[in-house]
Amino acid sequence: MSIAPTQPAELKKKPVSFSNILLGAGLNLCEVTTLGQPLEVTKTTMAANRNLNFLQSVKHIWSRGGVFGFYQGLIPWAWIEASTKGAVLLFVSAEAEYQFKSLGLGNFGAGIMGGVSGGVAQAYLTMGFCTCMKTVEITKAKSVAGGAPQSSWAAFKDIYRKEGIRGINKGVNAVAIxxxxxxxxxxxxxxxxxxxxxxxxxxxxxDEKLSPLEKIFASAVGGGLSAWNQPIEVIRVEMQSKKEDPNRPKNLTVGSAFRYIYQSSGLKGLYRGVTPRIGLGVWQTVFMVGFGDIAKEFVGKLTGETPVAKH
Incomplete structure (x- = not known):
């Protein structure tokens, strides 16, 4: 007696709706405008100035504009990044997760690969030039030859005129990694x-759901521990930095930047800025998870759609 093989459940892509896009953009904009950008500025300052400790970096940032010094690069670059990277992640990760599942991967593996694919797409489509220009804002001299400070758009135009697309996307490979x-x-x-x-x-x-506090705790730990890859973040900052450094090799690649940082600052230099980076990872995940359900309900009422994909 033969048993007919059971047919696998039909694969379906996670739907990506307007509600998902609005939710992701709104939450990211709120996150970066509150505590996100000050932590980003502190992290980048420590990575670019590896001789400064945390308190010295805070003093240095304050000297560049007081409270507003902690929001260098927020407008327009961090806002452009925050309002676009969520959409890129949702579209690409949903498509990639579907494709990997169709190749036979389970939910866990396909989910990770979907996230990886979405992260790479984020880097090359939106985050490359945004992180580059944020780093330029944070590390450039406050004035040129004693004149007025160079505006964000003037800096962008100057880099584009001199170096083209490559210039405003400097370090994009490190961002992708x-x-x-x-x-x-x-x-x-x-x-x-x-x-x-x-x-x-x-x-x-x-089928049993974790409580909101349990979900926030799990996400915060995951976000904080993901700072293990801080060396690639320091490499990214070094490749994009406008800090005057006569010893820095020209036309840095990921490999040459790694060698330069290690030779000049040792292993400790590769982990400069890891403390605010952990704080940023925790804040991002707590913010997104903590306010996610409230935002989902609000957006659902506003648009008549229920956001279903992760933000």
Whole structure:
């Protein structure tokens, strides 16, 4: 007696709706405008000025404009990045996750690969030139030859005129590696912590939902631990930095930047800025998870659609 093989469930792509795009853009804009950009500025300052500790970096940033010094690069670059990277991630990760599942990967593996693909797309489509220009704003001299400070757009035009597309996308390969490892590790580590919480609390049934605090804790731990790849972030900053450094080799690649940082600052230099980076990872995930459900409900009422994909 033969048993007919069971047909696999039909694969379906996660729907990506206007509600998802609006939700992701809105949450990212709020996150970066609150605590996100000050942590980003502190992290970048420490990575670019590896002789400064955390307090010295804070004083240096304050000297560049007081409170507003902590928001260098926010407008327009951080806002452009925040309002576009969510859409790129959602579209690409949904398509990639579907394709990897069709190749036979399970939910966990396909989810990670979807996140990795979305992270790479983010880097090359939107984040490359945005992170480059943010770093330029944070590391450039405040005035040129004793004149008035150069505006954001003037700096952009100057770099584009001298170096073209390559100039405003300097360090984009490092950004891609960072985003790829960020999303892969954040997803994996958060799921690992969630499994641990389920084992401790006895919520072993997958249908049982974690409480909001448990979800926030798991996401915060995942976001904080994803800072393990800080060396690639320091390399990215060095490649994009406008800080005057006569010893820095010209036309840096990821490899030559790594060698230069290691030779000049040692292993410790490759982890400069990791403390504010951990803080940034925790803040991003707590903000997105903590306010995510409230935002979903609000956007659903506003648009008549229910956001379903992760933001």
């Amino acid at each position: 960072r985003q790829m490892t960020n999303w892969g590790s954040r997803f994996g580590l958060s799921r690992l912590v969630e499994e641990g919480i389920r084992n401790v609390t006895g919520k072993t049934n997958p």
